[in-house]
Amino acid sequence: MGKAIASMTGFARAEGEYGGTTWSWELKSVNGKNLDARCRVPNGFEILDAKVRSALAKNFKRGNFHINLVIDNKQKSVKLQVNEEILQQVIPLATRISNDLDAVAPSIDGILNLRGVLELVEEEEAQDEADTRMGLIETSLKDAIDAMKRTRCEEGARLGEIASSQLDDIDRLQKEAAKLAATQPAAIQGRFNKQLTELLSDTSTVSEERLAQEIAILVTKADIREELDRLAAHVAAARELLKNGGPCGRRLDFLCQEFNREANTLCSKSSDVALTTIGIELKATIEQLREQIQNVE
Incomplete structure (x- = not known):
């Protein structure tokens, strides 16, 4: 029995979640003389671009593909942190101005309210956690490609x-x-x-x-x-x-x-x-x- 005939038109979506991070892959394909891919991934995930192109080349021969990865880190924990570099510049400067003007020395509250002294930073993620999440994102990509193959074969x-x-x-x-x-x-x-x-x-x-x-x-x-x-x-x-x-x-x-x-x-x-x-x-x-x-x- 011969292989299935595939259309070049299709759509697929796959989602995932790990450690408060959610993501979704969207794949669209239309007619094309050759295999062409346009991939959009968030900053910090550029390594996935090459993996997407490699996976497409292994599974499809022709078609124009549009691939989009959306990642939501809203639930990722953050903490308040003092920017030591700015603080070390602010304290001597505030002390000198207070002495020159014979004014009251700035309070701690006043110093901390200065822009840049306090900042919100994401807590660093353990490497094994990051690797696990990346692996799951790649698995979701495979799921999306498998779904795309099915829709193209059905069409x-x-x-x-x-x-x-x-x-x-x-x-x-x-x-x-x-x-x-x-x-x-x-x-x-x-x-x-x-x-x-x-x-x-x-x-x-x-x-x-x-x-x-x-x-x-x-x-x-x-x-x-x-x-x-x-x-x-x-x-x-x-x-x-x-x-x-x-x-x-x-x-x-x-x-x-x-x-x-x-x-x-x-x-x-x-x-x-x-x-x-x-x-x-x-x-x-x-x-x-x-x-x-x-x-x-």
Whole structure:
């Protein structure tokens, strides 16, 4: 059994909490010719950027990814601390000014209320606690990537069903065109003889051999059997790609180009209204298929 077909469109979210710190990963992906990632992480967590890119490269082949990590440290404990460097500058300065002005020496309250003397600082976290939290954040990243893979595969399954249905339509139209093509030589000969009769009052002046040559040339120019055979081969190849699954979007897109080339040639060679109508319907169906294929990884 082949691998699952994946879409390049998806969304995933994973959350976690440890020691009063909460976090959430958000992953979004859209169509892209290659694999491209834009990652936003808070200050102090830049090391995760490389890990994100490495994990994406291991799990995906194509798509434009937007990854965002939000961390909330509001519950982290803080303490009041004296900035010794500023305090050592303030005390001598306050004492000198008090002496120069013969004023009352500043109180402790007054000194402590000066900006910068007292400051709130986060309590230092033990290294093992920080390592544990970072490990859990990376685990949440893996969970988000796994969820993204599932959503892309679910969407890919829907794309596969739609593409299979459209390939069935192309196959049906190819068979209808083949039936009409079988009647083309006789129809061309009939039209040629009618036109010749209208142009010449006496058709006996034209040799049977010359008539046969002209009709053969017209039939050869209008022959679409090769185009129809290639269409059938492309349908079979596309079905095989969908069956085998995996990252097949590029090859399916190439086949859509080949489909369109054959349909264009069919229309240009057609001298029959019904066959031209089939060619136009073929082109419309191929375009619908191409729009779906653009989303396949």
